Amino acid sequence: xxxxxxxxxxxxxxxxxxxxxxxxxxxxxxxxxxxxxxxxxxxxxxxxxxxxxxxxxxxxxxxxxxxxxxxxxxxxxxxxxxxxxxxxxxxxxxxxxxxxxxxxxxxxxxxxxxxxxxxxxxxxxxxxxxxxxxxxxxxxxxxxxxxxxxxxxxxxxxxxxxxxxxxxxxxxxxxxxxxxxxxxxxxxxxxxxxxxxxxxxxxxxxxxxxxxxxxxxxxxxxxxxxxxxxxxxxxxxxxxxxxxxxxxxxxxxxxxxxxxxxxxxxxxxxxxxxxxxxxxxxxxxxxxxxxxxxxxxxxxxxxxxxxxxxxxxxxxxxxxxxxxxxxxxxxxxxxxxxxxxxxxxxxxxxxxxxxxxxxxxxxxxxxxxxxxxxxxxxxxxxxxxxxxxxxxxxxxxxxxxxxxxxxxxxxxxxxxxxxxxxxxxxxxxxxxxxxxxxxxxxx
Numbered sequence: 025x026x027x028x029x030x031x032x033x034x035x036x037x038x039x040x041x042x043x044x045x046x047x048x049x050x051x052x053x054x055x056x057x058x059x060x061x062x063x064x065x066x067x068x069x070x071x072x073x074x075x076x077x078x079x080x081x082x083x084x085x086x087x088x089x090x091x092x093x094x095x096x097x098x099x100x101x102x103x104x105x106x107x108x109x110x111x112x113x114x115x116x117x118x119x120x121x122x123x124x125x126x127x128x129x130x131x132x133x134x135x136x137x138x139x140x141x142x143x144x145x146x147x148x149x150x151x152x153x154x155x156x157x158x159x160x161x162x163x164x165x166x167x168x169x170x171x172x173x174x175x176x177x178x179x180x181x182x183x184x185x186x187x188x189x190x191x192x193x194x195x196x197x198x199x200x201x202x203x204x205x206x207x208x209x210x211x212x213x214x215x216x217x218x219x220x221x222x223x224x225x226x227x228x229x230x231x232x233x234x235x236x237x238x239x240x241x242x243x244x245x246x247x248x249x250x251x252x253x254x255x256x257x258x259x260x261x262x263x264x265x266x267x268x269x270x271x272x273x274x275x276x277x278x279x280x281x282x283x284x285x286x287x288x289x290x291x292x293x294x295x296x297x298x299x300x301x302x303x304x305x306x307x308x309x310x311x312x313x314x315x316x317x318x319x320x321x322x323x324x325x326x327x328x329x330x331x332x333x334x335x336x337x338x339x340x341x342x343x344x345x346x347x348x349x350x351x352x353x354x355x356x357x358x359x360x361x362x363x364x365x366x367x368x369x370x371x372x373x374x375x376x377x378x379x380x381x382x383x384x385x386x387x388x389x390x391x392x393x394x395x396x397x398x399x400x401x402x403x404x405x406x407x408x409x410x411x412x413x414x415x416x417x418x419x420x421x422x423x424x425x426x427x428x429x430x431x432x433x434x435x436x437x438x439x440x441x442x443x444x445x446x447x448x449x450x451x452x453x454x455x456x457x458x459x460x461x462x463x464x465x466x467x
Contacts, residue, residue, distance in 0.1 A: 030054055030064045037071035045084040052088035056187040062194055069191065069200040077205040083251045085205070089213035092187035096219040098132065101171065104311040106131040107220035108303060109211050111235065111244070112144035113228040114384040115269035115410070117279040118300045119147050119177065121286050124336035125304045127174025128327035129320075130313050134170045135177045136184065136218045138192060143384030144234065145276060145393065148179050153277040153403040154357055157346035169343040173336055176344065185217045197396060202234040208247045215257065222258040224307040230267035230455075232380025238263070245461055260310045262303060264458040268378050268413045271296035275392045275406015275427060277358040284354050287334040295412070299457055301325075306460065359404035361427035365434045369417045373447035378413055382444040383424075386437050390428055405429060407441065414451050 028050040036043060043051070051068070054060045060068075077085060098105045108122050123133040139146035148159045159179040161169070169176040180189045188210050195201050195210075215223050225248055228234065229241040245261045252259040271293040273282050285292040286300065305320035314320035327333040334351055342348040347357050387393060391402030410424040411417065424441050428434040 028054075030060045030068075034064060034068050034071055037068065037075055040075050042078065043081060043084070045088070048081070048084040048088040049091065052085075052092040052187040055190050056092040058190070060190075062190075065191055065194045066198040066200075069195055069198055069203065069206060072205055073200050073203045079247070079250050082205050082208055082247060083254060086209040086212050086216075086251050087255075089185055089188045089191075089209055090216045093185055093217065094181070094183040095217045096134065096184070098134065098170070098219045101132045103130050103132050104313065105219055105221045106133055106307050106311045107135055107215055107218065107222070108133075108224045108226065108307055109215065110226040111207060111211075111228050111233065113264075113266040113270055114144060114232040114380050114387070115271045115274040115279060115296075116144070116226075116228070116266075117147075117150060117271065117273075117283050118226065118296070118303060120150060120280065120283040120337075121300045121333070122304045122307070123175040123177055124287065124340060125300070125324055125327055125333045126307055127336045128332040129308055129323045131174065131308065131311055132170055133175040134166065134218055134220075135175065136180055136214045137177055138179070139394070143232070143381050143388060143393070145274065145279065145384075145387070147177060149401055149403070150276045150280050151177060153280050153359060154341060154346040154350065157341060158344045161344055165344070169340060173339045173343055175336060175340055177340070178344070180214065185213050188213050193398070196394065204235070204240070204244045204247060207234070207244060208251055212248065212251050212255070212257070216255055220257060222307065222311040223252070223260070224303050224310070225259060225261045226303055227261060227263050228266040229263055230265050230380065231378065232266035232269070232384060242461075249461075258310045260306050261461040262306065262458050263461065264299060265455050266380055267455055269380060269383060269407070269410045270299070272410050273406065273408050274383060274387050274410065275390075275408070276401070276403040277360070278406045278408050278427065281354060281358055283337075284334075284351065287328070287337055288331075288351060289328065295457060302458060361402075361404040361406075361429060363426070363428040363431055363434045365426045365428070365438060367423045367426060367438045367441045368420045369423050369445070369447065370419070370442060371447050372419050373417060373449055374451040375411055375413050375415050375417065375445060376448040376450075376452045377446040379444040382440060383407060383410070386440045386444075390426075390433055390437055402429060405433075407437075411445070414454065416451075417447065
């Protein structure tokens with residue numbers, strides 16, 4: 025492959041130039057092979073943020089990232105290979121429940137997930153709340169778990185899309201998490217390399233999303249569909265609301281406990297349950313398992329009621345090194361913060377608006393997220409029992425419960441939680457939790 029110095033490619037994008045497919049592959053190869061420094065990767069990401077990519081460049085960049093390492097193949101599985109991805113939202117733990125639900129209905133879900141980006145939590149960080157869970161299994165172990173259980177939620181191995189692996193970490197600390205072209209290339213390169221045949225994409229909008237404005241989310245969806253159309257991947261896109269915390273919890277172990285409650289039939293957040301079922305149903309439909317939404321929902325309800333979905337999750341955890349009795353004794357394994365403080369409302373009224381990004385940043389500052397790549401996180405901290413938009417509160421009622429490592433941390437978090445909520449005398453207009461965009465046919 026022709027060698028292109030990193031500086032020349034960065035300069036070309038900074039000045040608004042257009043890279044061809046050969047240059048994109050050279051760029052991805054340089055990042056993957058560590059010829060590029062973190063500073064150069066950050067400069068490239070900022071150049072893309074400043075100048076953007078046209079549709080052809082975005083597709084070429086996606087395919088270059090996909091081809092920067094090993095590609096997975098699942099030809100011997102007796103069912104469709106399905107996947108789901110979210111652009112990230114505070115309290116978004118849908119993937120953890122969706123994978124075993126879909127597996128219980130006959131799909132196979134080798135889900136390549138990531139860590140937290142900015143103010144949003146990461147699926148891998150949540151799973152690492154469990155002692156022993158291996159988010160980076162060797163290929164043989166991963167294949168065995170997918171084949172025997174039907175799902176495995178893991179991270180990128182060193183040889184799977186290695187260029188995106190490095191770029192992903194740098195984006196988190198260079199204010200380029202929300203660059204649309206980088207989002208498209210990162211998500212689809214991993215899904216294509218992972219061998220997915222059909223994908224449900226959940227694009228978040230609202231104050232807690234990486235793309236808060238609806239128009240920007242719709243533009244991102246169009247970019248995703250344009251790239252997927254030439255890839256052989258069937259794609260269905262939902263736009264979902266992040267004007268409030270998705271469930272009731274925000275924090276790694278707290279969200280994982282919410283997933284266990286959902287799968288085990290214990291009382292939980294109706295909004296989280298409804299969105300999980302809706303996205304799962306969409307995936308069963310485009311994957312060819314269900315004939316229609318009603319058929320899909322019937323299958324999913326049966327998987328929950330019979331315990332099949334919970335059993336798949338438990339087998340996945342055990343198969344990847346986690347505790348074998350998680351369902352029976354979750355309290356033994358999920359860490360708990362030593363300080364738990366209720367945050368009272370300072371007035372009567374309806375919750376009219378929530379600064380969800382501020383709540384996500386609060387979780388990060390409690391220790392539940394990262395400010396630097398590779399930094400350790402505290403899996404126990406976060407927010408629980410978070411109230412939703414439109415709920416009626418009396419003076420002194422709980423806005424949220426802070427789970428913190430120290431009293432000082434709880435003091436700071438309490439002030440931030442109170443500042444994030446706007447209460448008023450009238451309820452806000454309802455906002456749909458989701459809506460689907462037209463399904464993109466596989467190319």
